[in-house]
Amino acid sequence: MNANTVVLQLNIQLPHTAGALAALHDLVRAATAVPGAALSAEPVVPKPVVPVPVVPVPRKASESPRLVLDPESRRVVLRDEPLDLTRLEFDLLLHLCARPGKVHRRSSLMAQVWGMGEPPGSRTIDVHIRRLRVKLGPDGHHITTVRGVGYRFDGADLVTIGPLLSAG
Incomplete structure (x- = not known):
């Protein structure tokens, strides 16, 4: 063969x-x-193949981020399209994105975003996280569940928090 x-x-x-x-x-x-x-075969590579490491390309200053949160106007833009979020969804996303890589405990999220302690057995945070992930589409996976602890936002390079720059 x-x-x-x-x-x-x-x-x-x-x-x-x-x-x-x-x-x-x-x-x-x-x-x-x-x-x-x-x-009539496609071009192929003989063995052994030496793997080439894939290095992420840093975003250029001229490239716009995929997700922009403007706390002052309380608006969110995802891939140059406005994203419609409820007040709590916006506050939750802003809280997670402001501290990327940090694990946010459920009790801390309830206190910081909702302004109260979490009632026992409450799934409020889980429901809001699920809705955020759906609205973020392919970027929703950047909100990571840390089992038994809380949630973490892992897309620091995708998000900018600050004023939206209007075109024109």
Whole structure:
């Protein structure tokens, strides 16, 4: 069995790998690529493959953040679109985003955002967190549940807290 046969079998068994294999081809010198055109195969990478670390690209100063919270106007913009939040959702998101990476205990969130202690058995915070995650869409996963403790916001590089810059 040669390298072309193995890759063709992978494409049949795992149809979603073709794009990844073609992308890896660009990382390898052309001299090491296995010719597959004769078999009508996509370009492939022979083994062994040396992984290349993926380094996050820092946001340029000219790029706008994905999430902007303006405490003074109490407005939120997500990916250049206004986000409609209730008063408590805004306060909760602002509290989490103002201290990214910090675990916020449920009792602390009730005291700081709601201004009261949490009644025993209350799911109030969980419901509001769930609604926030839904409204944030693909970015909702940045609100992380810390089991048995509370919640943490892990998207510090995605958010800006400050005045909204109006276009024009």
